[in-house]
Amino acid sequence: MDVNVFMSPKWNFMVLDRITERHKNMNIAIDIEGTVADVHEAFLQWFNTKYDTNFTIKDIDNWNIAKTKLGITTSEFIESLRKLWKQQCTMTLTDSNIPKIIDRLIDSGHRIYFVTAHYEVAPQIIDWINKNRLKHSGFMAVKNTEVKKILSFDLFIDDCPLLVESLGHRLFLYNRPYNTNTKAINRFTDFSELTNRINMWPRRGENESL
Numbered sequence: 496m497d498v499n500v501f502m503s504p505k506w507n508f509m510v511l512d513r514i515t516e517r518h519k520n521m522n523i524a525i526d527i528e529g530t531v532a533d534v535h536e537a538f539l540q541w542f543n544t545k546y547d548t549n550f551t552i553k554d555i556d557n558w559n560i561a562k563t564k565l566g567i568t569t570s571e572f573i574e575s576l577r578k579l580w581k582q583q584c585t586m587t588l589t590d591s592n593i594p595k596i597i598d599r600l601i602d603s604g605h606r607i608y609f610v611t612a613h614y615e616v617a618p619q620i621i622d623w624i625n626k627n628r629l630k631h632s633g634f635m636a637v638k639n640t641e642v643k644k645i646l647s648f649d650l651f652i653d654d655c656p657l658l659v660e661s662l663g664h665r666l667f668l669y670n671r672p673y674n675t676n677t678k679a680i681n682r683f684t685d686f687s688e689l690t691n692r693i694n695m696w697p698r699r700g701e702n703e704s705l
């Protein structure tokens with residue numbers, strides 16, 4: 496196989512001079528809430544209006560929202576998100592480049608699947624995906640985050656710090672104020688980084704030490 500890989504033991508990374516067959520055709524699971532759909536922004540707009548407060552995303556600094564200064568329980572938070580989806584509230588993309596980045600990943604030969612653990616609002620989420628013209632090969636709604644841990648995708652793009660331990664190097668964790676204290680192998684801040692990083696990423700079982 497025509498593969499050009501340069502391993503550097505000193506810096507422990509590898510450089511590919513082209514995308515090779517083994518880096519194509521990966522099944523990539525992309526999370527919806529907090530990863531591509533800015534549910535926190537929609538939630539904060541609703542919350543700040545209702546309680547006359549001025550919180551920003553930086554104030555959501557713990558995955559467990561009950562431990563933040565907002566003074567809301569986890570079930571109230573989830574219920575309010577559910578209402579926002581059902582009211583067809585304006586849910587923006589976390590990054591306006593996301594449709595373009597997904598197109599590039601598909602052009603590189605990967606298959607994109609959207610996966611959400613918020614199955615109660617799956618129909619509204621599907622509408623939102625279509626409205627935002629996000630190309631994909633499939634959509635999956637699972638009952639909770641625990642189920643995501645046993646899915647056999649090659650890669651996951653997600654904002655949930657609870658997945659770090661189980662998914663290890665298969666997870667690209669989207670940097671958010673509520674996951675910064677978690678030690679993840681792969682993190683990213685800007686979606687525009689993703690195409691190159693994913694195309695240079697080794698498949699499961701290869702270079703496990705990376």
Ligand SMILES: [Mg+2]
Binds near residue numbers: 526527528530
């Ligand atoms: Mg999420």
